[in-house]
Every structure is written in structure tokens, then in C-alpha cells.
Amino acid sequence: VCPAGADLISLPEKHLVLLRDGRTLIGYLRSIDQFANLVLHQTVERIHVGKKYGDIPRGIFVVRGENVVLLGEIDLEKESDTPLQQVSIEEILEEQRVEQQAKQESEKLKVQALKERGLSIPRADTLDEY
Amino acid sequence: MCPDGDACVARGGGSEPERGPRGASLAVGVSAPLTMFRYQSLEDCPPDEDEDAFQTLGEEDEDIDQFNDDTFGAGAIDDDWQEAHERLAELEDKPATARELEDGTVSDEMDLLGHHEENLAERLSKLVIDNELEDPAIMQAVQTQPSMLQPGGLNSSIWDGSAVLRRIRGPLLTQEMPAVSVLEYALPQKPSQTQEDERDLSERALPRRSSSPVIGSPPVRAVPIGTPPKQGAMANFNQQILCPKPVHIRAPMQQRYPAPYGERMSPNQLCNVPNSSLLGHPFPPSVTPVFTHLQRAQLLGGAQAGRMSPSQFARVSGLVGSPLASMNPKLLQGRVGQMVSPASGFRAFFGGPPPSAPTPSQQQHPPCPGSHLQNLRPHSQMFRPDTTHLHPQHRRLLHQRQQQNRNQHRSLNGWGGDRGGHRTCHQEQLRKDPYANLMLQREKDWVSKIQMMQLQSTDPYLDDFYYQNYFQKLEKVSAAEEMHGDGPKKERTKLITPQVAKLEHAYKPVQFEGSLGKLTVSSVNNPRKMIDAVVTSRSEDDETTEKQVRDKRRQTLVTIEKTYSLLLDVEDYERRYLLSLEGQRPTLMEERKQKICDMYDNLRGKMPGQERLSDDHFVQIMCIRKGKRMVARILPFLSPEQATDILMATARNLPFLIKKDAQDEVLPCLLRPFSLVLYHLPSETVTSLLQQLANLPQSATVPAPANLHLAAVLQNKFGLSLLYLVLSRGEELQSSHDATELMQDNQWTELMFTATRELLRIPQAALAKPVSTPSNLLSLFSRYVDQQKLNVLETKLQLVQGIR
Numbered sequence: 001v002c003p004a005g006a007d008l009i010s011l012p013e014k015h016l017v018l019l020r021d022g023r024t025l026i027g028y029l030r031s032i033d034q035f036a037n038l039v040l041h042q043t044v045e046r047i048h049v050g051k052k053y054g055d056i057p058r059g060i061f062v063v064r065g066e067n068v069v070l071l072g073e074i075d076l077e078k079e080s081d082t083p084l085q086q087v088s089i090e091e092i093l094e095e096q097r098v099e100q101q102a103k104q105e106s107e108k109l110k111v112q113a114l115k116e117r118g119l120s121i122p123r124a125d126t127l128d129e130y
Numbered sequence: 131m132c133p134d135g136d137a138c139v140a141r142g143g144g145s146e147p148e149r150g151p152r153g154a155s156l157a158v159g160v161s162a163p164l165t166m167f168r169y170q171s172l173e174d175c176p177p178d179e180d181e182d183a184f185q186t187l188g189e190e191d192e193d194i195d196q197f198n199d200d201t202f203g204a205g206a207i208d209d210d211w212q213e214a215h216e217r218l219a220e221l222e223d224k225p226a227t228a229r230e231l232e233d234g235t236v237s238d239e240m241d242l243l244g245h246h247e248e249n250l251a252e253r254l255s256k257l258v259i260d261n262e263l264e265d266p267a268i269m270q271a272v273q274t275q276p277s278m279l280q281p282g283g284l285n286s287s288i289w290d291g292s293a294v295l296r297r298i299r300g301p302l303l304t305q306e307m308p309a310v311s312v313l314e315y316a317l318p319q320k321p322s323q324t325q326e327d328e329r330d331l332s333e334r335a336l337p338r339r340s341s342s343p344v345i346g347s348p349p350v351r352a353v354p355i356g357t358p359p360k361q362g363a364m365a366n367f368n369q370q371i372l373c374p375k376p377v378h379i380r381a382p383m384q385q386r387y388p389a390p391y392g393e394r395m396s397p398n399q400l401c402n403v404p405n406s407s408l409l410g411h412p413f414p415p416s417v418t419p420v421f422t423h424l425q426r427a428q429l430l431g432g433a434q435a436g437r438m439s440p441s442q443f444a445r446v447s448g449l450v451g452s453p454l455a456s457m458n459p460k461l462l463q464g465r466v467g468q469m470v471s472p473a474s475g476f477r478a479f480f481g482g483p484p485p486s487a488p489t490p491s492q493q494q495h496p497p498c499p500g501s502h503l504q505n506l507r508p509h510s511q512m513f514r515p516d517t518t519h520l521h522p523q524h525r526r527l528l529h530q531r532q533q534q535n536r537n538q539h540r541s542l543n544g545w546g547g548d549r550g551g552h553r554t555c556h557q558e559q560l561r562k563d564p565y566a567n568l569m570l571q572r573e574k575d576w577v578s579k580i581q582m583m584q585l586q587s588t589d590p591y592l593d594d595f596y597y598q599n600y601f602q603k604l605e606k607v608s609a610a611e612e613m614h615g616d617g618p619k620k621e622r623t624k625l626i627t628p629q630v631a632k633l634e635h636a637y638k639p640v641q642f643e644g645s646l647g648k649l650t651v652s653s654v655n656n657p658r659k660m661i662d663a664v665v666t667s668r669s670e671d672d673e674t675t676e677k678q679v680r681d682k683r684r685q686t687l688v689t690i691e692k693t694y695s696l697l698l699d700v701e702d703y704e705r706r707y708l709l710s711l712e713g714q715r716p717t718l719m720e721e722r723k724q725k726i727c728d729m730y731d732n733l734r735g736k737m738p739g740q741e742r743l744s745d746d747h748f749v750q751i752m753c754i755r756k757g758k759r760m761v762a763r764i765l766p767f768l769s770p771e772q773a774t775d776i777l778m779a780t781a782r783n784l785p786f787l788i789k790k791d792a793q794d795e796v797l798p799c800l801l802r803p804f805s806l807v808l809y810h811l812p813s814e815t816v817t818s819l820l821q822q823l824a825n826l827p828q829s830a831t832v833p834a835p836a837n838l839h840l841a842a843v844l845q846n847k848f849g850l851s852l853l854y855l856v857l858s859r860g861e862e863l864q865s866s867h868d869a870t871e872l873m874q875d876n877q878w879t880e881l882m883f884t885a886t887r888e889l890l891r892i893p894q895a896a897l898a899k900p901v902s903t904p905s906n907l908l909s910l911f912s913r914y915v916d917q918q919k920l921n922v923l924e925t926k927l928q929l930v931q932g933i934r
Contacts, residue, residue: 012563030568034580041565 014074015040020067024048026074027061035065047092049099052085054092591705686750690757693732696725697764729764730772734779745779752780752787755794765803773807774815780804781822784849785842797848801901805855813863813875820856820881823849824888840888844897851900857885858904864913865906882914890919894926903928 015029017038027043040061047054087095114120587593652658703722710718735747751757765773780787780800791797811819824840843849860878911923 012566028563028565030565032569032577034577034584039568 014076014079015071016074017063017071018069019063020069025058025061025063026055027058029071033065036068036071037065038063038068038071047096048084049092049095051083052087052092052095054087054089056089591702682750683754686747686754686757689732689735689747690751690754690760693729693764694756694760696729696732697760697767700725700729700767701763726767730768733761733764733776745783748776748779749783749786752783753790755796758791758794758796759799762799762803765800765807770807770810774811777804777807777819778822781819781852784823784846784852785839788842788846788849791848795847797846798851798901801848801851801855804852808855808859809862811859813860813878816856816860816863817875817878817881820853820860820885821877823853823856824881824884840884841892844888844892847898847900850898851902853885854900854902854904854907857882857910858906861904861906861910865909879914882910886911886915886919886923889927890915890922897926 012028014026017025017027017040019025024046025040025043026046027040029038030041031037031039038061040063043058043061044055045058047056111121591598700722703718707715707718733748733751735744735750752761761776765776768776787797808816808819823843840853843853860882907927908920908924912920915923
């Protein structure tokens, strides 16, 4: 078993990395070390909103290991059959903005409601949230 | 000296007279010892300079004489070199501007080279002593060169011009590649290159971009107008050969600032290596890449192309625009493949010039890997002795890459239906990733080793509980499937972690002999005491009731935690039992029993030696959500008596518990274990249980007008469900034995009356929704109430399934 190395053979396999801040990166994993620091090549940041997603090409990424949540290999054959629909970057960013806004609104309402009841949920500022 | 001295200089290296000819020649002749050599001899420098130059080399006189002779004297075969030179010069003529620019470059180079040039000259002259003149292959090559170069529009870029120049000049550096490449690196061509880039780019009207050229760039003309149709083979090959210039941009940088990952196979390093062979090749490797449709699509459309650095882009554009892209297929064979920028789809190709006579272009149509291989072999042969100059990691990388290519070739041939099988070799080429194996196998193994070390565990069930359990479940499922089905459905890959035996290390702090006293050596295993913390208990008087309440709660929490640990241990015993040896099992059983007792004692708050007095402890535990869940988990382990006791206590205090549970709503979790207990209870227990629920004293016969206890119970989901369970059990008992004690039990009957009364009394709206309604309640009630009331009950409680 070679957990780290098997993916770095000559036929490049795309990898998907989920970061702690919620970003999803897809690229060719070029290097890894014991801390899970990653070097990703031809990376694309994929934003998912609902059933749509959009890819933003980012180039080369060097990710510090502590920010990695999970790393997985993409099955190139399965990659194509996805129910998700790819849209343009502008569109997906717009969607994301809308989603964030809606989330913030609901969050605000929640906090308000709790406040009325005299309760308060501590803001998880230091924790990872997305 | 040479009648055409000036002309030579002009043609050969630069048209600007003000530059030192030597410098010019040197600069240009970096890769061209042949020419340089000639130039040296032919320059306008005074003869003694030449002599000096030669002498400084420490040549023997004979050699010098021979040189001179060859050049000027009888040995000189004027025609040859002149002719050859003419031919070569023709190429340069065409890109006139290019040459000028080239000269500009050269002059810069010269200025910057300075000292290097001297050494270069020396070495190069050393190199090209005899071979070039006598080696038939080379002569042939030199002759064929111009013919090859002629076709194709040479309105070429600077790239091509310089490439051509360089190639021409350096036919025979096969043996001396290292020297040459070092020289290559030494040349700081970058500044001049950029100028040329710009000019070149402007010529082609390709805008310079710092961002990715992919998005929104104008369509790249792969083949400039006027060039012969592109060769299919080239497309197939998908080979892209860099003009040397772009390579040179990188080369010096690469050598000077070796990448931290020295073994990284950046395109640059790869370029460096073939570069030298390139130089050594008689043919102009000016077969620039012809961008196939696919490549172009990749370049332009690939979302993953990322950003290309300016220099890379320049390189690309240069490549793209080169008219030599359309070069005769013959050129291909002579070419040395190099890596282009890392944008998608660029191939690295190690094509080595065949050392023997350059067989014509037919070679270019062989299957891709084949050509790879063919070209590789001589190449690698050439390489091996010459890589000594390279950084050891670089060299290793090269070899590895060659091996990999070979392997790939082999594996490609061997692959049938494997995942790559259906692809053509063309696609295979596409997929070969120049950046793959950036990490050596050694490095990968190293990281794997570390990861495995981290996974070492003496007790996997402790360290990695969920993983172990998950896989156990999976295995059970697959085993079950196997029994039913045809065979193993799916192979689940399980990581085999290293099993390490537990070793007891008694740490002994470092002791030095002969030292007075103990040394203060503090380490992880032997920490020094920094703080003297003393636990002081507070005096009881000072506590306020608030504090007391809080303390009590805290104590309860502690009890819960302790009991939980016991519970986890007990739950684990089964597994341990299976793993343990025969002799150990009784001990394990004993331990388990003991722990169960401890748990129970904890629950009931029984202090050793104390009679159980109150439910208080238990109730406190039950007020806490975790406590309730814990009790639900403990119940299966308790003996019947203990379990009954718990049940009773719960029923007794139910309204209170209900009240406390309002927020958590966790009580229903107890229903399942309770029901399990219930169904083993004898009748009198059931009676008492019901009694508890109804909160009637044992002897009471006078029913209260409204049974608050029961009412509360009825209004709660858990309570109602529990009541139903109890009633159901009772009915079960009743119906199972005809002459049942229950029937004869007055208490039961009374209780039933009470219950039914309460049920009837309570408004439907207040009635809770039970988890489940046992089916035998109807028959139960029918024993105790008349038809009318029965009907009421029926509808109220929705006892008949059909109603819902």
C-alpha cells in the first residue's frame, strides 16, 4: 500500500482537495510530504452552488498541510458523468454571492430570534466554518 | 588572413563591424566550435593573437601547426569550408533582421561573457580538432543541412535564426556536450532574449500577456502563411521542439538557481539536457511545434491551462510563429525533442540524433513510442558519459525519465484493454505528463513510510475505533452477501496498518557517572516540575446554595463520566473475550461482572455500606441528557432485578423527569430497553410498575378525582408510550394464562380502572402521541369498560389501526 505515492505515477491523476475554508481545488498532485503539504499543478478552484458548479483556473498551488481536510483521487472516467451542471465563472460567482447572502439573512434572523429568548449561540469564529 | 575575413565575420556571426569579431564568433559559436574555430583562424586579428590563443591552450606545436595548416596552408580545403559556410550562411541571410537582432544579442552576450569566452574558446577549440573535418557523418550532415533548411518560409523569427545559427555551428559537440551546455548556461542571454521576444512578438502581432494566454487570446496561427503544409507525422508525434533560444532563457537560470527540489523535472531541466545534444546535432532542430488542433484547443480552451509566465508565453509564441514549424519532415529526425512550457498538452520528447548517418525522414513516421525509443537509445548512450557535469540529481532524473519512457513504451505495447488500451499512441503521447514523477519513487516511499509510522498502533481498537468498526460492519455485510449472492460483490480496499507490539518502556532519566548529584536534564519523557500545585478544598461554610447546586450537578456529571467509562469497557468485553486466550476468559468475565455492579451502584448512588434510600442520585443522573442515554445503554447489561429497579425508579419519578426532559426530549430513547425489560417481567412486577406509574400508594383504594401523576404521564410522549407498554404487557400476561394471577389481582383491576378513567377523562388534545400503540390494548380495555366507553377509548386513542 502506498498511500502517498501511488498517485504520482506517470499518468497523471487528478486530485480533489478540500480545504478547511471550504474551497475545493482540483488539480494534478505533484508533490506531497508528511504534513500533507501539497503541490497542485494546473489547479482549478471549483465552486459548487446547488446543482451548478464553475471552475476558476488558478495555476499552481502550494497548500500548507494543516489546511487540508481531505484529498482524494478523481476517477477520470466517472468525472464526466455527474449530475452537476457546469456554468461560467461569472455565473457561479453570482450564484455563490446570492447563496451567501441568503445564508447571512437566515443567520441574522436566527440570532435575532435567540436573542429575544435570551439565548445566544457563541460565534464560532475560531473554528472552521463554511 | 582570410581574404574573406570580413565577409566571414559578417556572415558568420554578425554584421556589425564594430564588435570584436572574436567575441562575435565566440558568442555565436557557443554552440559552434566548428565555425568559431574557423573564425578564430580567419579573424582580422593579427596572427600572433591567434598563435597566442592557441598557445595559451597549451597545445602542442604540432597541433597548432596542423591547425594553421589546415586553415591556411596546404591542408586547408578551401572549398569545403567555404562552400559549407555559404550554405549555412544562406540560412542566416534570410532572416536578415533576425540576424541583426541576433548580432545584437551576440554583442550583449559578448560583453557579458567576458572571461567565459576565453575558456569557451579554449575548450571548443580543443573539441573540434579533427573530427569535424574527417568524420564523414558530420560532413554529410553539414552538407545536407542547408538543403533541409531551405524549404519552408524562413521569414522566421529570431528564434529560428538563432537556432539555425546555433545548430549549424555546433555539429559535433556530441562528445562535449557538457562543456557546451555549461557554456550555454553561462550565457546570460535573458535580457537580450526579452528584447527579441518583444520584437518577435510584435512581428507576429501576438500580444504579450502576463495572464493566461488561454482566455481571450487571439487565435494562434500555428503555421504562418506561406509555409508548406504541415506534416502529418509531426502532428501525430505531437512533438514540440523548442527553438534553442527559449531554452536558453531558462537554461542559465536553471543552473544558477537550482530548484529546491533538485530533482524536479521542470521543463527547463529537461531542456537543458537535450539542449546539449541539440547543439551537438548537425541538423537544425528548428522543427518547431506545429500546434495540432488538439494542442491548440488545449492551449486555448483548457480551463486548466493555468497561467503561463511571460517567458513561457514568449516561448510558446515563438514556437507557434515559427515558419520552421513547417519544416521538412527530414528535420524531424534530426531534431531533439524538448519540453515546451508546461501548459497542457506539451510533450517532452527525447529524440536523440542518431549518431550514425542521419537516416532520412522515414523515421518520423514510426509509432510514437518506437521513435521515442529509437531516438532515446542513442541519445541515452550519448548521454551517459556526458552527464557527469550535470548535477547528480539532474542526472539521476534524466536516467529515470529515460527508463520511464522505455517502460512506458513497453507497457504501452503491452497494454491491451487496460485503461490506456483504447487510446491511440497519439493520445498516449498527449497524456504523458512532463510533470509526472516530480517526486521520485524514493521520496514517495519516504512519505509513505512516515504515514505508516503514524498509523502504527498497539491497540487499533483504541486508536482507530470507528475505522475498525466500520470495516467490521462492511465485512459482515459482505459476508452475508456472499452467503446469499454469487460471490464477493465488491472488494473493499482496506489499509493494512502496521501492527506494533506494545513495548513497555521504563524511562530512565539520563545519568552520568562520576558526576556530583543529579543533572538537570529535562526532556519529554522526563519533565521537570515547574509548578507546585496544591489542591486545597474549600470550607463547607462558605458555600452558598447556588454553589451547592452547582457542585451537586458537577458531581453528578463526574459520576456519569465514570460510569460511562465502565460502560464502554463492558461493551468492549465481548470483543476482548473473543480475542483472549482460554485461561483469561474467566478473569474477563469476573471483571465484567464487577464493572456492571459498579455501574449499577453508580447509577443508584449507592455508597458501599449504605442502604438505598432515595432515588435522588438516580434522578439527578436522569435529569442530564447524557445520563439518560447512558442508562439506556446500561440497561441491557443489568440483571433483571437491577433493571426492574431502574424501571421502578423511573416510573416513580416520571413526572419530574418529564418536566426536566422538556428541552432535551431524550426520554423516548429509554423506551426500547424498557420494553425489553418489561417483556420479561412477571405479573406482579408489572402491577407494581403500573402502580408506580399511576402513583398510587400500595394500599390506597380511594382514587383521587384527578390523578395528576398519571395525567402528566399521559400528556408526555414517553410517559404515554411507557404506559401503553405496561398495559400491553399486562394484557399479554392476561391473555396468555387464562387463570392468571393478574385477573385475580385486585390491584391490577383497580389500576386498570384508574387508568381507563384517566384516559377517558383527559381531553384528546392534551393526549400525547405515543411512539407506538400496542394492538392488544383494545382487548385489554374491553375487559374493564363497557362498550360505550370502549368506543370512546377506541376513537380517542386511535386504538384501531384503520382509523389512522
